[in-house]
Amino acid sequence: MNPPNDNYSACHGLWREHPVLVQLLGLSPLLAVTTTLANALGLGLVTLIVLLGSSVSCSLLRRQLNGALHLPMLLLIIAAWVTCAELLVRAYAYPLAQALGIFVPLIASNCVILNRAQTIATRHPIGTAALDATVIGSGFLALLLIVGAIRELFGRGSLFADMHLIFGDIARDWLWQPFDGDYTLLILSMPAGAFLLLGFLIALKNFLDSWLLPSSESPPEKPIAGSKRVRTTGKIN
């Protein structure tokens, strides 16, 4: 475990420490559910809410959540939020619950949530924990939406299909089919295609990083000639 990072910045979660693009966490829902934009939006929103809830409660209880048993305690809290989310989705958006199926309960196994609970929420006050959860959850949601839109558009030849699962009947005629009716590209509808697509997106991000921000990673400073290396323990701010 790393010591608490005092110069923590929440914004990094959107790009430099993106949970999926950089840390490669939470791949299972990303690959399995994003066959349509509607599914991606549904799962992304539920994940965001669960992440926010578990981060805030872990931060509230952070004085209790330490010691050898902190992991089972965190998992209990996360599982509780997931169970509540599943009950609420089934009660108020039953068709969405059917469309997402097992992937709503499986949010409990999304490592992004445990990662944020362990590294941020249990070490920071509620405000920071909530901000971090919002940023990380939005970054995750945004990527789900990108992958979902690309897969739906090029895999099934449509966009905004099934949006009524989330927005109700007014969304029934949002469906947009730019290609002709029989168009499908099966590989993109399957998890393997999603994996490939994610690889390309990560490559794109790395390319943008090296192209747009060439100076952000300055080369390590050269030791001054003649200086001796000093061994330090602990952290110097």
Added chain:
Amino acid sequence: MTVKTAPNRSQWLRLLGIALLIGTLVTTLEILTRERIVASQTSAALDYLRQVTGPDDQGAAITFENWPIPNRQLGLLGLSEGDEMHIALRAGQPIAAIVPSISNAGYGGAIQLLVGIDFTGRIIAVRVISHRETVGLGDKIEIAKSDWIEAFSKRSLSDPAAKYWAVKADGGIYDQFTGATITPRAVVNQVAATLQFFADERAALAARGTSQANPEARE
């Protein structure tokens, strides 16, 4: 700073405390949402009912009633006590039974079916209400993914004969999916069991329908 020592009693107590707190909260929410979830399931089921009773082409409106399922049949249908079937009535006469039926022989747990059977014993339609079969393989039992489930339409217990009520791998007439035999086998066998249930109970159901339509003729 990873803690390597064994958890002491106070840590176990804290874990227990959190478990109790969370258990209480989740149970409360479950009780609060239970009614609403059942209502949502029922309204989704009504949509399915209209799918399995077919288009309303005879003019008179179709209404639905919930009728009890005899306890001795619950095992065959994979149901539990208190579960009901739906009867479609036109002008008070039962025209079709929509029987919930659950197979536990699937690959990923229970497969919930809704089987619509008309009173001559022929299937109107079968729909999968919920399942946890493999995405991309077993989920072709859903009407949204494939029209495989339409193969049951107009079938009855004698068409095909009992030994052909099986997937092709077992010598029957129903297709399995490439890479997935367990899922379609579970559905085919459960649909056959549901037809058997209806054959056993049809006389009693028709009698109940007649006595309901003519209450004064009831003894």
